[in-house]
Amino acid sequence: xxxxxxxxxxxxxxxxxxxxxxxxxxxxxxxxxxxxxxxxxxxxxxxxxxxxxxxxxxxxxxxxxxxxxxxxxxxxxxxxxxxxxxxxxxxxxxxxxxxxxxxxxxxxxxxxxxxxxxxxxxxxxxxxxxxxxxxxxxxxxxxxxxxxxxxxxxxxxxxxxxxxxxxxxxxxxxxxxxxxxxxxxxxxxxxxxxxxxxxxxxxxxxxxxxxxxxxxxxxxxxxxxxxxxxxxxxxxxxxxxxxxxxxxxxxxxxxxxxxxxxxxxxxxxxxxxxxxxxxxxxxxxxxxxxxxxxxxxxxxxxxxxxxxxxxxxxxxxxxxxxxxxxxxxxxxxxxxxxxxxxxxxxxxxxxxxxxxxxxxxxxxxxxxxxxxxxxxxxxxxxxxxxxxxxxxxxxxxxxxxxxx
Amino acid sequence: xxxxxxxxxxxxxxxxxxxxxxxxxxxxxxxxxxxxxxxxxxxxxxxxxxxxxxxxxxxxxxxxxxxxxxxxxxxxxxxxxxxxxxxxxxxxxxxxxxxxxxxxxxxxxxxxxxxxxxxxxxxxxxxxxxxxxxxxxxxxxxxxxxxxxxxxxxxxxxxxxxxxxxxxxxxxxxxxxxxxxxxxxxxxxxxxxxxxxxxxxxxxxxxxxxxxxxxxxxxxxxxxxxxxxxxxxxxxxxxxxxxxxxxxxxxxxxxxxxxxxxxxxxxxxxxxxxxxxxxxxxxxxxxx
Numbered sequence: 001x002x003x004x005x006x007x008x009x010x011x012x013x014x015x016x017x018x019x020x021x022x023x024x025x026x027x028x029x030x031x032x033x034x035x036x037x038x039x040x041x042x043x044x045x046x047x048x049x050x051x052x053x054x055x056x057x058x059x060x061x062x063x064x065x066x067x068x069x070x071x072x073x074x075x076x077x078x079x080x081x082x083x084x085x086x087x088x089x090x091x092x093x094x095x096x097x098x099x100x101x102x103x104x105x106x107x108x109x110x111x112x113x114x115x116x117x118x119x120x121x122x123x124x125x126x127x128x129x130x131x132x133x134x135x136x137x138x139x140x141x142x143x144x145x146x147x148x149x150x151x152x153x154x155x156x157x158x159x160x161x162x163x164x165x166x167x168x169x170x171x172x173x174x175x176x177x178x179x180x181x182x183x184x185x186x187x188x189x190x191x192x193x194x195x196x197x198x199x200x201x202x203x204x205x206x207x208x209x210x211x212x213x214x215x216x217x218x219x220x221x222x223x224x225x226x227x228x229x230x231x232x233x234x235x236x237x238x239x240x241x242x243x244x245x246x247x248x249x250x251x252x253x254x255x256x257x258x259x260x261x262x263x264x265x266x267x268x269x270x271x272x273x274x275x276x277x278x279x280x281x282x283x284x285x286x287x288x289x290x291x292x293x294x295x296x297x298x299x300x301x302x303x304x305x306x307x308x309x310x311x312x313x314x315x316x317x318x319x320x321x322x323x324x325x326x327x328x329x330x331x332x333x334x335x336x337x338x339x340x341x342x343x344x345x346x347x348x349x350x351x352x353x354x355x356x357x358x359x360x361x362x363x364x365x366x367x368x369x370x371x372x373x374x375x376x377x378x379x380x381x382x383x384x385x386x387x388x389x390x391x392x393x394x395x396x397x398x399x400x401x402x403x404x
Numbered sequence: 405x406x407x408x409x410x411x412x413x414x415x416x417x418x419x420x421x422x423x424x425x426x427x428x429x430x431x432x433x434x435x436x437x438x439x440x441x442x443x444x445x446x447x448x449x450x451x452x453x454x455x456x457x458x459x460x461x462x463x464x465x466x467x468x469x470x471x472x473x474x475x476x477x478x479x480x481x482x483x484x485x486x487x488x489x490x491x492x493x494x495x496x497x498x499x500x501x502x503x504x505x506x507x508x509x510x511x512x513x514x515x516x517x518x519x520x521x522x523x524x525x526x527x528x529x530x531x532x533x534x535x536x537x538x539x540x541x542x543x544x545x546x547x548x549x550x551x552x553x554x555x556x557x558x559x560x561x562x563x564x565x566x567x568x569x570x571x572x573x574x575x576x577x578x579x580x581x582x583x584x585x586x587x588x589x590x591x592x593x594x595x596x597x598x599x600x601x602x603x604x605x606x607x608x609x610x611x612x613x614x615x616x617x618x619x620x621x622x623x624x625x626x627x628x629x630x631x632x633x634x635x636x637x638x639x640x641x642x643x644x645x646x647x648x649x650x651x652x653x654x655x656x657x658x659x660x661x662x663x664x665x666x667x668x669x670x671x672x673x674x675x676x677x678x679x680x681x682x683x684x685x686x687x688x689x690x691x692x
Contacts, residue, residue, distance in 0.1 A: 053521070103538065132445050186670070214662060214669070214670075217623075218627065219618060222420070222659075223416045223417070223420075223662045223663055224662055224663070226413055226542065227415060229541045229542035243523035243621035245523060246523050247618060250619070251617070254535060254543075254545040254547075254617075255542065255545070256535055256537065256543030257541065260541045276523055276525045277518065278525070304605040
């Protein structure tokens with residue numbers, strides 16, 4: 001406030017303004033630390049998730065997981081009631097900025113949770129940084145979100161593309177695979193996953209025979225599968241997801257390669273796709289930060305509660321939503337439900353140690369989860385755990401400038 | 405690369421080309437005879453696959469799925485011609501593009517209501533399941549071989565109908581000069597209807613036949629539509645033999661491009677198209 005004598009504002013008006021400001025500060029100083037008053041206004045959580053389109057089921061499971069956690073805490077976290085606003089992002093990067101601005105600007109949410117698609121997530125990260133809005137990413141694995149684009153108010157409760165693939169390199173080398181062919185779609189997530197695998201594999205001493213790729217989301221794999229047979233590698237490492245993953249696994253088996261060249265991949269190759277892949281998926285080994293049969297108290301409780309609420313089997317997507325709520329709970333607990341003490345809440349979230357259904361979960365300086373990555377094998381239509389491929393795997397957060 | 409794997413890649417390319425031909429032939433026929441650009445052609449490819457999945461999962465029979473899905477698609481074609489398409493004949497292409505684009509949205513929405521948005525697999529008939537062992541590591545699915553044979557048979561049938569039958573004569577005459585054909589007393593509206601429905605049925609048939617090797621998923625027709633337009637332009641708009649040559653060229657280019665030039669494979673077919681159009685601006689068998 002200008003206080004120079006030459007100010008054109010008449011003194012009486014200026015002192016009135018000063019007084020009003022002081023009164024306001026005084027009132028808010030009394031008001032904010034009192035949880036009883038804070039209770040009156042619920043914390044507004046904005047869900048920006050795909051509720052339609054290819055990823056609709058994933059979005060629904062994330063949403064269900066989050067709400068389930070809040071319900072089990074009696075509808076409030078850290079004593080603060082939680083209210084939800086939903087926006088369907090349709091997995092469309094082109095409308096991502098508008099959707100995010102709607103939540104932040106018009107709905108005035110206190111925190112945003114989203115999303116599945118990496119391209120949409122990157123637009124959300126930009127708006128979150130510009131508007132200083134806290135963001136929890138419950139799926140998208142794009143490395144940059146917790147790399148160069150990291151910020152103290154941005155968290156991820158899922159994985160980074162690097163994190164779920166790098167540990168597979170050593171696993172495959174230790175299983176005696178020396179010459180490996182990689183195959184994926186030629187787009188951001190595909191390239192990041194393959195690069196991470198190669199980093200781990202070549203470091204362990206393995207050799208990449210050839211990198212095969214085809215345009216996203218093409219599914220005519222036959223020519224490349226014939227090519228793999230020509231190259232005769234010890235194994236194949238693949239990243240595909242959704243419908244493409246179903247078809248790749250079936251084509252691979254139909255070409256007879258399933259018997260002679262073992263197939264490995266990122267967990268998405270066999271997650272949510274097993275009913276359609278059937279017996280062709282048997283024996284495929286993948287790495288991910290979850291396995292269907294993880295035997296820990298948190299997972300048993302989670303699976304039971306999720307089944308009771310939705311009638312469906314919980315999966316990694318529901319876990320990621322559940323953990324997003326658990327992370328927010330840590331922040332609100334630390335401040336007694338007060339979100340205006342945000343830096344304190346965010347610091348508590350950054351330091352959180354959560355007993356997740358996936359196992360122990362903590363966060364690095366970039367807000368990316370530090371977690372176990374499991375080696376799973378498809379047996380009896382499930383991704384059953386074989387071993388821990390990497391204990392407490394931490395993403396290197398390359399390019400992140402947030403101090404620890 | 406040894407002789408066997410080269411031969412297998414050749415087979416892959418031909419098989420891909422034959423499927424493309426099946427889709428593109430319908431597209432080019434409808435344009436050649438009715439003069440209508442049908443962007444919804446790929447949507448019927450997808451719909452055929454979904455119908456086949458729905459029937460196959462209910463009855464367990466691929467043959468029933470084939471017949472049922474084909475019949476439904478053909479009837480839908482007749483219905484659409486009666487309600488919309490016949491009003492579009494002779495209208496400018498923008499109107500046709502808008503109408504058929506609207507049809508894509510409607511078909512997609514109806515598909516979502518009827519079948520959901522999940523990915524599905526269709527099992528090939530049991531007598532076509534399994535693979536033939538070619539080398540110690542490589543086998544070739546019997547169904548893919550059968551698909552080649554079926555597509556070759558269908559291509560022969562299409563050529564026979566167009567070149568040798570009375571119906572084909574009327575179709576060719578109509579494509580040449582619509583008014584004169586009509587003046588000579590040919591019931592051209594009826595021909596239009598069956599050509600349109602037949603084109604739709606060909607797209608659906610491709611979807612049905614491909615379902616066991618391609619899985620069934622929303623949006624599967626989008627890529628196919630673009631590729632079949634490339635085929636039609638390559639071969640010459642309206643020319644069925646042109647579509648056949650274009651489809652085989654494209655299938656082989658794509659297959660060998662993926663294997664030998666993986667980095668540029670996605671643009672290779674467009675380079676091919678640009679090259680052909682520089683050499684023959686109306687396509688390989690297009691009329692000047």
